[in-house]
Amino acid sequence: MSVEVDVLLQEAKESIEAAQNYRHELQQRLHGLSxxxxxxxxxxxxxxxxxxxxxxxxxxxxxxxxxxxxxxxxxxxxxxxxxxxxxxxxxxxxxxxxxxxxxxxxxxxxxxxxxxxxxxxxxxxxxxxxxxxxxxxxxxxxxxxxxxxxxxxxxxxxxxxxxxxxxxxHGAVSSHPPVQIGELQERPGGIMVRWCKVDEDFAAADYRLQYRRSASGGQQYEDAYIGRDSEFLVLHLDPHVDYLFRVCARGEGRTEWSPWSVPQTGDTTLAPHEWRPGSEGYILSSRRNIALRSDSAHSRCPTLFSRAPTYFCGQTLTFKISAVGQLDRRDSLGVCIDTHKGAESLQRDQAVCISTNGAVFVNGKEMTNQLPAVAVGSAVTFDMEVVHPLPISNNNLSDGFKLRVTIGSGNREVVFDWLVDQEVDSLFFGCSFVHSGWKVLVF
Structure with a gap:
């Protein structure tokens, strides 16, 4: 008899818990309806x-x-x-x-x-x-x-x-804006905003993206982007702060903008990428995301590294070249597991990089595949993902780690596997230029 009571008691508790969950879900839906x-x-x-x-x-x-x-x-x-x-x-x-x-x-x-x-x-x-x-x-x-x-x-x-x-x-009333924000993806110090048309009959010539702090009260929205693309990376955002984003469109041959989309809230928990301050031979911007190779009268080619290992697998790291200097085979842009003071180039062990002439180096060895040479306006991207740990040896420890690396430049990209000695949680990024005049933005 006691067993039956225990069973009934357990069933009653489960029913009560299910009823509580059901009531909670209904309340959530009621809130959404409100x-x-x-x-x-x-x-x-x-x-x-x-x-x-x-x-x-x-x-x-x-x-x-x-x-x-x-x-x-x-x-x-x-x-x-x-x-x-x-x-x-x-x-x-x-x-x-x-x-x-x-x-x-x-x-x-x-x-x-x-x-x-x-x-x-x-x-x-x-x-x-x-x-x-x-x-x-x-x-x-x-x-x-x-x-x-x-x-x-x-x-x-x-x-x-x-x-x-x-x-x-004159005038029109619509129940839905012709374009809505579809995705907010956090990036270091920024948010990638993607939007799409929800009215297929609307022929969009341009899009307009605006943002503001969510808790800013009466602060006005400010323009982040106007153009034909359907995505934009909004940079210089403070981590752990909510921002409101909205987008509208302008039809072909029209001057007026459409109604704004429903504002979407997004934030980034990732600290912005920053170059390491105080490095010899480089001048940094106030936000430390832009580096300028300064006077290079001396023959040494110091490498500039990031302030911290802020690049994580699954993200996209981008170097944007806004000014160029004289080319040198030791010039490079890339990522590495650790930093070495006084390193002359990223073309070394435990690093992958691209030279300014388009050559790709893995652990200091040049690959046969080559990308377009770097020029003013070039954007070089690095994407990495963990493939799987390598087989475990007799000492029950992993012999290494494999990362799938994709480097893009211009309209081309190379994909390869990079073997590292240990499990990698985050990576440093860096650049090295022999001659002055090079200016690079990282995000």
Whole structure:
């Protein structure tokens, strides 16, 4: 009986635990549903506010433009009226002056006719001379109505139709942005952001990636990338800090950007790659991720190593060349298990590297495969993965470790297995240049 009770008790405990897990999962889904509803409600509210603000601004701008155009047309009417009326006013003044002279002449003539015989001859003579002087047969010319302006306004009624058509197609509402962030992958001191189209009918000409600190409050997003690629490595990020990323797109032949994608949160736990400060013959940038080979008057070729073994298998290590100097066969870029002070090159044991002429060296031996020579703008990449430990010998210890190495440069790459003496957790990276002028960024 006690066994049956124990079984029932165990089954009850398992049922209770299953019910707790079930309730927890349902609560998680309820929270996710709440977040989804919050996104729909919030984005809808933002869309309404955007539409209202935009159309209010359009209405104000349209009213301002129409008023400005009306004022300009009325000014044109005023100018035509003033220019046209001026000669008519001059003609009117001339006619009114003639009428005044004729009235005065009439009064003098009538007075001469009424005067006595003693002064009639003098009065009539004076009147006749004055009449001849006024030239009563000379009349000013008054322009015909067809010769003076008849001001009118020509208005194209089709403007309202065009305006109605454009307004009816102005703006759009979409339930999903045409592009979304698909992956955030941490890198040393940065995050690789990849995105993809979710609207296959949208022909994207350019993408725009922005980011900001997640806990930055009102801080604005800043542009990280604008171009045609669908991925970008955002560098110079602080480790263990959340960042928000968003992306949008611009259609072919369009100037406006699409709506932003749903912001995604990402962070990196990996410290940024840094060159070792204080190394002879090299000048470092403030972030210590850029190294410049300085004066090389002396013949020694010191190798510059990383500050720490920060390269881990499974990552991609990239060297970006931004300036070049004179080539030398000892020049090299690569990774190594340990560092040796005063080493002249990475072309040595326990290291793999590529020379600036494209030769690949494994443990100091040159391979037959060769990559393109390094030039300004070249990006050299190293990818490594653990293949498996080598067979265990009689002393029950592994005789070594094998790493699958892929080195890429230009549009070519070489793949080979690198045997190391011990299990490798992380690696140093380094470079060596005989002559000055070389400048390399690592990330």
């Amino acid at each position: 977040q989804a509803r919050k996104q729909v409600r919030g984005s809808s509210g933002q869309a309404r506010e955007t539409l209202r603000r935009h159309f209010t601004e359009l209405q104000a701008a349209a009213t301002r433009l129409l008023n400005e155009r009306l004022a300009a047309l009325l000014a044109e009417v005023d100018a035509v009226e003033a220019d046209s009326v001026r000669p008519l006013d001059d003609c009117q003044s001339l006619i009114e002056h003639g009428i005044g002279q004729a009235d005065e002449l009439l009064r003098e003539g009538e007075a001469a006719l009424r005067c006595g015989l003693g002064e009639k001859e003098d009065k009539l003579g004076s009147f006749t001379k004055k009449a001849m002087h006024i030239q009563l047969d000379s009349l000013p010319e008054v322009p015909a109505l067809v010769d003076v302006p008849n001001v009118s306004a020509q208005l194209d009624d089709s403007l309202l139709g065009v305006f109605r058509d454009r307004v009816s197609r």
